[in-house]
Amino acid sequence: MTAIEPLELLAPLAGVLLSLDEVPDPVFASRMIGDGLCIDPTSQTLCAPLAGVISTIQDSGHAVSITADSGVQVLMHIGLDTVNLAGKGFTRLVEEGQRVEAGQPLIEFDADYVALHARSLLTLMLVVSGEPFSLLASGLVEAGQPLMEVSPVDTAEAAIDAQGDALFSKPLTLPNANGLHARPAAVLAQAAKGFNASIYLHKQTQSANAKSLVAIMALQTVQGDTLQVSAAGEEAAAAIQALVALLAEGCGEQVATVAAGIEPVASLPSAGVLQGVCASPGSAFGQVVQVAEPELDIVEHGTGQVAERAMLEQGLRAATEALQTLQAKAANAAEAEIFRAHQELLEDPTLLEQAYGLLAEGKSAAFAWKRATLATAELFLGLGNALLAERAADLADVGQRVLKLILGIQDRAWELPERAILIAEQLTPSQTASLDTHKVLGFVTVGGGATSHVAILARALGLPAICGVPAQVLALPDGQQVLLDADKGELHLQPNLADIEQLEAARQRQIQRREREMAQAALPSITRDGHHFEVTANVASLQEVEQALTLGGDGVGLLRSEFLYLDRNRAPSPQEQAGTYTAIARALGSERNLVVRTLDVGGDKPLAYVPMAAETNPFLGLRGIRLCLERPQLLREQMRAILACAGFARLHIMLPMVSLLSELHLARQILEEEALALGLEELPKLGIMVEVPSAALMADVFAPYVDFFSIGTNDLTQYTLAMDRDHPRLAGQADSFHPAVLRLIATTVKAAHAHGKWVGVCGALASEALAVPVLVGLGVDELSVSVPLIPTIKAAVRDLDLHGCQTLATHVLGLEGASQVREALRLYQATAVETSPVMEH
Incomplete structure (x- = not known):
């Protein structure tokens, strides 16, 4: 591409110059729309930073773009969320x-009006055509002052060879309340750029290049507009399907109405089905009940720092x-840990410092607490880490609890009809834990994940639940009859x-089967042809160990030792660790296995007291x-405590x-040294988890040096398939039943048995009754499962014939x-069920 003379851009406003990193909006701060800068304005007239043609100026007057003769496009956006002002305060x-x-x-704009009625007055100037630039100023700037220098390039590119006529989508109705303004337009353009196709968005007789933010905004779309997507080129069909789905879902915005006329696409497999991710298994037929927290009336200014501080501390x-x-x-224990973590958040020094600092500025207790919690939650969400995003949800829950207490608002139980299926943008752990399971049959949320605290509570309550459902679900009317099939992640609307x-017949059979499983929980897990398999428990506390034993567990196949380390500000003492491990071992007794996994933290589960550098992909x-x-002293202390x-x-x-x-x-060297220091004559068994493909593929190399293997199917699946198992759009494909994962299990078992070593499975696959025949057929010796499912998995083993399972395993591979x-x-x-003798009872 050919370079052109540098282009000088002037400051469009007077004010304080800021980096985009300081903008409290993830779309702008991430530079999805374009790179540039931000001005906190002290003047009230936006001026042209360069000569050119007005490409777009929004009817609402809050945003305008200019295209220079060289092709450079600059977008200016006054304030954040100012599209919601519908033109009030702006004069074009x-x-x-x-x-x-x-x-x-x-x-021209009324700065006082905009500041009071929008999220922020911060004004963005972005080079949306993508040219590099350098800053010519910093700090306080005056309108018309040279601000940046852009280096234009000749952007003429060969057009994609359409190789035939363009494909068109069926007409669809735009659901966004404010049309495709800067933020959703940027999301659409970014997605379009990912396809090798020429793509256009059509509104009546107007058309726009779907890869151009400015062109999309120039269509001046509004809610209810009829749009079409066309594409020509190699990936035309895929582009249309993906972009129609994106438009249907609001292009990253929450949309409150089902867009009429939208054809079923990826997230809508059929006209009457909404697709999500299973958070808790099961199924239910009931009526829709939409639930949402009411907005709280919060006064910004307080009555005095002493009084407001006392109110905040009383609320805490x-x-x-x-x-x-x-x-x-x-x-x-899992449920108890959630609320213990919530207590930790209430004591977080950084959060409290922010709130107390705002009290010192004269803010009210409610305002200071809400501002501090929101700022911290936004920080968590902005780090791109799924677990920290869950912490943001927990913080929102804690924040709302304290706010209500400060404001003197009593939590009232929802007035629910019978057979309610709750629909919400997001439920909190507090709301979930307090659900009346006599009336609530299940729930569906737009947000959340399969590993969130809400999902954990749903499973503990035995409520079917799905998450990651398109926002159209929020428009379903109360009382509509729906069928929730959480196992498939589906909500059937008709x-x-x-x-x-x-x-209903399946539910009745499930209830009868569960009653039979509980009655027979103490029976050994022996196949019909006499082969015994260990069914042990995945646990994270002494309480769960005791529960596992009452449910017939053969031992502990996975003790998650990190429960001792998480949600605290300093490491547990060696004495505390040793006391906990000893209490668990005593509860099990000398005839049962106790498999302790050493500390599994770091990256996605950071410890507050173990400093770690930020990682791009934890x-x-x-x-x-x-x-x-890397920190052997941490491992030595833990080994000593376990021993x-x-x-x-x-x-x-x-x-x-x-x-x-x-x-x-x-x-092993560390283990041997610590055992020697304690005077132990016999070492415990030492094994490894098989969670990454390299460990499975090299199992024959590892086998001589280990005493056992335990396969963690959750991580093994996501690493084998290169899919985040909690990704709302990939979770259905990140499936541990994939033959590639099963082949790695088979490889591990074969290598282990050749060296006389046993193999367990402790990942979620072991807790699925459907998977038991293939795991048994592959030769797995032990299944370590979620505590409540021990009777179910033991019963599943008793229904099997080993020879039949081996034939089945060979087939599915x-x-x-x-x-x-x-x-x-x-x-x-x-x-197997039809021929099972226990079905007669």
Whole structure:
């Protein structure tokens, strides 16, 4: 491309110059729309920073773009969320297509009105055509002052060869309340750029290049406009499908109405089905109940720092007491841990410092607390980490709890009809824990993830739930009859009578089966032809160990030791660790296995007291054994504490995230040194988790040096398929039933058995009754499962014939994908149930 003379841009306003990084809006701060700068204005007339033609000027007057003769396009956006003002406070001085000179007034605005009624007055100037630039000023600037120098280039490119006529989508109705303004337009343009096709967006007789933010904005779309997408080129069909889906979902904005006329696409597999991700298994038929938290009336200015501080501290104390009560009433350790983590947030020094600082500025207790929690939640969300995003949801929950207490608002139980299926943008852990399960049959949310605290609580309550559902679900009317099939991640909006009857029959069979499983929980898990398989528990507390034993668990196949380390400001003492491990070992007794996984944190689960550099991709960074070997003292202390329980149970130590043989050798050396220092004559068994493909593929190399393997199917799946298992759009494909994952399990088992070593599966796949026949057929020796599912998995083993399972396993390893494997297993399961002798009882 050919360089052209540099272009000088002038300051469009007087004010303080800021970096885009300081803009409290992730779309602008991430430079999705374009790179540039921000001005906190002290003047009220926006002027042209360069000579050119007005490409677009929004009817609302809050945004304008100019295209120079060289092709440089500059967008100016006054304030944040100012599109919602619908033109109030803005006066347009120019029209679209008009030629303007540098310094010419473009828009006048009432700064006081905008500041009071919009999120912010910060004004953006962005080079949306993508040319590089350098700044010529900093700090305080005056309108008309040279501000930046842009280096234009000759952007003429060969057009994509359409190779035939363009494809057109069916007409669709735009759902966005304010049309395709800067933010959704940027999301659409960014998505369009990912396709090797020439793509256009059509509104009546107007058309716009869908890869151009400015062109999309120039269409001046409004809610209800009828649009079409056309594309020509190699990826035309895929582009149309993806962009129609994106438009239907609001291009990143929450849309409150179902867009009429939108054809079913990726997230809408059929006209009457909304697709999400399973958060908690099960199914239910009931009526829609839309739920939402009411807006709280918060006064900004306080009555005095002393009084407001006292109100805040009283609210914090009351919230702490309420959370302690919820923790005490928790049905299991996982639920108790959630509310303990909430208490930790209430004591966070950074959060409290922010709130107290605002009190010192004269703000009210409610305003200061809300501002501090929102700022911290936005920080968590902006870091791009799924677990920190969940912490943001927890913080929102805690924040709302304290706010209500400060304002004296009593939490009232929702007045719910019978057979309610709750629909919400997001439920909080507090709301979920307090649901009346006699009336609530399940719930559906737009936000959240399969590993969120709300999902954990749903599973604990036995409520089917799906998350990541398109925002159209928020427009369903109360009382509409729907069928929730959480196992498939589906909400059926128009269920027919046959579907409902089939569901009800399945529910009754499930209830009867569960009653039988609980009655027979103490029976050993032996196949019909006499082969015994261990069914142990995945646990994170002494309470869960005791529960597992009452449900017939054969031992502990995975003790997640990080429960001792997370949600605290300093490491647990060696004495605390040793005491916990010993109590668990004593509860199990000398005849049962205790498999303790060494600390599995780092990267996606950082510890506050172990400083770590930020990582671009924490799932591929310092996790598990990698972190512990970088900080060997941490591993030594833990090994010493674990060894304190040797003799009370059959102790096994398991290393997470091992990918190299050298990691195993270094960890064994530390174990041997610590055992020698304690005078132990017999070492515990040492094994590794198989979570990365390299460990499975090299299992024959590892086998001589380990005592056992345990396969973590959650991570093994996401690393094998290169798909985040919690990604709302990929979760359905990141399936542990995929033949590639099953082949790695088979490879591990074969290598282990050749060296006389046993293999367990402790990932989520082991807890799925559907997977039990193939795992048994592949030769897995132990299944370590979620505590409540122990009776179910033991019963599943008792229904099987080993020879039949081996034949089945050989068959599914040759299938193409997870869906075919699941179908083969359903067919096998149905056949097994029909011939099972226990069905007669």
